[in-house]
Amino acid sequence: MKETMMIKKIFILHHTHVDFGYTDSREKVIGDFRHMIDRANDLVEQSSSRHTTEQFRWIHEVSWPVLDYLRNKPRERQEQLLEQIRQGRQELTALYVNPTDLFDDESLQISIDYACDLAKEHRLPLTTAMFSDCPGLPWSVVDLLGERGVKYLSAAPDFIMSYPLEVERPFYWEGPKGHRLLTWFTEWRHFWYAEGLFALKLHEDPAEAITRLNDYVKQIEAEGYRWNGLAIHVAIDNEGPRPELMDFVARYNGVNSDREVCMATNTEFFEYMEKHHAAEFPVYKAAWPDWWANGNGSAAYETSCSRRAKASLKRSEMMAKQLGQTIDPNLLRDIRENIFQYDEHTFGHSTSVTNPWSTMARLQWAQKRTFALNGLEKAIRLEIELYQKLHPAKNDPESKAQETAAPFPDMENDHFRVDYDATTGQVRNIYDKVNRFNLFDPKTEWSVAELIHEKVKNGSREAMYDAGLGVTNIESKRPRPEFVRNVGHNAAKENMIKIVPGIKFNSLITSGKLPGVRFSREIRLFHMEHRIDVVLYLDKQIDTDYESLYL
Numbered sequence: 001m002k003e004t005m006m007i008k009k010i011f012i013l014h015h016t017h018v019d020f021g022y023t024d025s026r027e028k029v030i031g032d033f034r035h036m037i038d039r040a041n042d043l044v045e046q047s048s049s050r051h052t053t054e055q056f057r058w059i060h061e062v063s064w065p066v067l068d069y070l071r072n073k074p075r076e077r078q079e080q081l082l083e084q085i086r087q088g089r090q091e092l093t094a095l096y097v098n099p100t101d102l103f104d105d106e107s108l109q110i111s112i113d114y115a116c117d118l119a120k121e122h123r124l125p126l127t128t129a130m131f132s133d134c135p136g137l138p139w140s141v142v143d144l145l146g147e148r149g150v151k152y153l154s155a156a157p158d159f160i161m162s163y164p165l166e167v168e169r170p171f172y173w174e175g176p177k178g179h180r181l182l183t184w185f186t187e188w189r190h191f192w193y194a195e196g197l198f199a200l201k202l203h204e205d206p207a208e209a210i211t212r213l214n215d216y217v218k219q220i221e222a223e224g225y226r227w228n229g230l231a232i233h234v235a236i237d238n239e240g241p242r243p244e245l246m247d248f249v250a251r252y253n254g255v256n257s258d259r260e261v262c263m264a265t266n267t268e269f270f271e272y273m274e275k276h277h278a279a280e281f282p283v284y285k286a287a288w289p290d291w292w293a294n295g296n297g298s299a300a301y302e303t304s305c306s307r308r309a310k311a312s313l314k315r316s317e318m319m320a321k322q323l324g325q326t327i328d329p330n331l332l333r334d335i336r337e338n339i340f341q342y343d344e345h346t347f348g349h350s351t352s353v354t355n356p357w358s359t360m361a362r363l364q365w366a367q368k369r370t371f372a373l374n375g376l377e378k379a380i381r382l383e384i385e386l387y388q389k390l391h392p393a394k395n396d397p398e399s400k401a402q403e404t405a406a407p408f409p410d411m412e413n414d415h416f417r418v419d420y421d422a423t424t425g426q427v428r429n430i431y432d433k434v435n436r437f438n439l440f441d442p443k444t445e446w447s448v449a450e451l452i453h454e455k456v457k458n459g460s461r462e463a464m465y466d467a468g469l470g471v472t473n474i475e476s477k478r479p480r481p482e483f484v485r486n487v488g489h490n491a492a493k494e495n496m497i498k499i500v501p502g503i504k505f506n507s508l509i510t511s512g513k514l515p516g517v518r519f520s521r522e523i524r525l526f527h528m529e530h531r532i533d534v535v536l537y538l539d540k541q542i543d544t545d546y547e548s549l550y551l
Contacts, residue, residue, distance in 0.1 A: 007217050008228045009272065011264035012202070012245060013154065015059040017132045017193050018098065019237040020346045021364040029238050033065040034072060036240035041080045043243055044089045053253060053262035054246045059091045061130045061235070063115035066092055070118075085124045091265035092119060094129035094150045095141075097344035101290050102306055105140055106314075111340055112141075116148050128266040129181070132156040132193045132235070134345050136290040139176060146179025152270040155185040156193035156233055164188035167284060170227075170273060174285040182270055182281065186233050190216075196234030203234075203242050206251040213252070217259070228276050231269045237350075295347020297549065300538045302372040306342050309335065309372070312379040319386040331382065338375030342368065356544045410499060411508050411523070415530045418508060418523065425497045425510030426450070426489040427523065434530060449523060449534045451488030452550040453514040488512050488519060504528075516541040517549065 016036055020026055040058035047056040060066050070078050084090040096111035103111070112129075119126035129145050131137055135157045145153070153173065157165065170184040186192045190199035200216060202209045217230070234245060245263065252261045262268075273281075296303050313335060320327050349364035411418035417431040419442075427448040430439040440448050489510060500507040505524040512519060517540045524533040536551060 006228075006258070007221060007225070007230045008259050009230075010213070010217075010259065010261045011229060011231045011269040011272070012057075012196065012234055012249065012261065013059055013231050013264060013266060013269065014057060014196075014234045014241065014245060015061045015130070015193075016239055017156075017235050017237045018062050018065060019133065020097075020341070020344065021367060022346050022348070022350055023238045025360070025363060026367050030068065032238055032240065034069055037065065037069045037081060038073075038077065040090060040241050041077065041084065043241055044084050045080075047246060050246065051250070051253075053260060054249045055089070055263060056241070056243065056246055057089060057091070057263040057265055057268075058241055059130070059265055060093055061132055062095050062097050063092060063118065064097050067114060067118065082122050082124065086122075088125065088265060088267065091128065091267060092124050092126055093154075093266070094126060094145055094148070095131060097340060098131050098134055098346075099138070099141075100134065100296055100343055100345050101138060102296055102303065102343035103138065103340075104310055105144075107310065107336070107340065107343065108138065108141060108144055110336060112144055112148065125267065126150065128152040128154055128270065130154045130156075130266065133158045134290045135159075136288040138290070139287040142173055142175030142181050143177040143179045145181060146175060146177075151182060152266060153181040153183040154231070154233075154266045154270075155183060156235075157185055157188075159188040159192055165288075168282055170270075170281055172281055172283040173288070174283055176285075180283065182274065182278075184231055184266075184269070184273075187220075193233045193235040196232045197236055200232065202232070202248050203244050206248050209248055210252050210255065213261075214256075227273065229269060229272045231264075231266075295345070298347065299369065299372075300540065302342065302369045305372040305376040306339055309339050309375040309379040312376070312383045316379070316383045316386050319383070319390050323386065323389055325386070325389075327382070331378070335375055335378045335382070338371045338378065342371035342375065353544075411506060411525050413506075413525060413527055416525060416532060418525060418532075420508060421489075422497065424489045425508070425512075425521075427508070430532065446487070447489060449521060449551060451514060451519055451521065451536070453486045453488075453517060454548040454550065455484050455515070456546055457482040457484050486514050488514055488521070505533075514549070516543050516547075 016033075018033070020029055023029065024032075037058075040056070043056040044058065047054065066081070069081060073081075081090065085092050092115060094112055094115045096114050099108065099111070115126060118124065126148075127150060129141075129150055129152070131153075133156065137153075137155070142153075165185060165188070170182055172180045173183040174180045187195050187199075191197075196202045200209065200212050202213065213232075220230075234242070249261050249263060313332075316327065346364075347368065349358070349361045351358045352361040352364065355361060411420060415432075415434055417433060418427060419429045419431065420427045427450075428440075429442045430448060431437075432439055446452065489512070496509075496511040498509050500509060505526040508523040508525075510521050517538060519539070520537040522533075522535040522537075524535065526532070534551070538549075540549075
């Protein structure tokens, strides 16, 4: 076994966590972002005469605040920011916002290209992506970033409720197509991106902070950390630069001769690590899913609006191509901006769990949901306009009217056979007649496209959330609560079941109830395509306790 190597250099990665509307109104937070960049510009300039290790560095966690700043600030301020990014004293990163799994592949590509296009236009370095507060990232992002020349990923996953990522850091994360990102993630015991503030308190009394940092270094070296370099994230939600970090660096380096601390960008850290250890880092080719979908799942209707808007845009783009017409790029960007702002990770104010009926919690959600509704309204309006040009005699493209004549009477055609219970509506299997195999195992516990409602027996916010904050015992991050589960389709349910034939597809529709939820599930079997869709309609009562609904 290789001997543990002494940590020789510690990189302070200073940024803010971009959390729209979490700490204050959206308008206030956006104004704060602009002020933060002003402050970072000034601190970078003012620290130019300090020792290299102490010179101020500021990392832009995502590209949205940079692009907003360049649209709204005077020319001289814009040029100051761009020049500091060119010099490597501030850092542009590749992701537009902190994404959830609501971002489809096209959304990810377009939003990442915002930063890429900015970098090309202004000759800016762009080698790193960051995400914070989300437990994972869509796997396709690895290849999307790699194809655009991004080499590094700096992650601060939320570990309050999630399990720690039990792999050695850093590691090369390999995408499905083979691209690799050298990936670092923050210490799960130390408040993820706030590790330098809440746990190590580097901004407080320098002597005490030096002791805390040295104790931490000894701890992780004893646990087997084996690299010369270490990164410490210093950030908190929507808060700005902390100039006192420069004084901490000066004090630390003045009393420690065996290692050095420096203000740094992600790129500086990763390049150091590659220079000293590149061939030794492990490689993982696996998905890192963002399972923390509390927000997405708590807003089923708005989430459906976002998805419908994306689908509508794709149809509009196809119709515009048929018409030989170019869609107004400003309109496209406006629609996508609404979609992206809904799909990004902030789904509540800081009081939305402890005081869900507070003014700020209600205001944040009112602003958030408006993005989904506006995006859909504008997308549908564009689609109708193009559809009427392409088919002047036909109706609204979202019309659900179907002709009654159907080529197949039941849930079987030349492509698939759907095996279902005519009493409960359970779908036990779908047989692919073209490829001659079962799509599902009929012996599994849950039936196909089943609805499962889950609550924790005797659970509470304290039991499921606060108890995991800042713990240092890995086993305490693995609560094993007793769950109470109800399914939508079983023998005890009195569900309404019907087959609706149609010219394009036949539908198996079941309607029923779960605790606090009325649902209608439609399984569409298309006649002329090798395709099955599942459409779920929910009428759900508001419940502020922890619960989940799975399909």
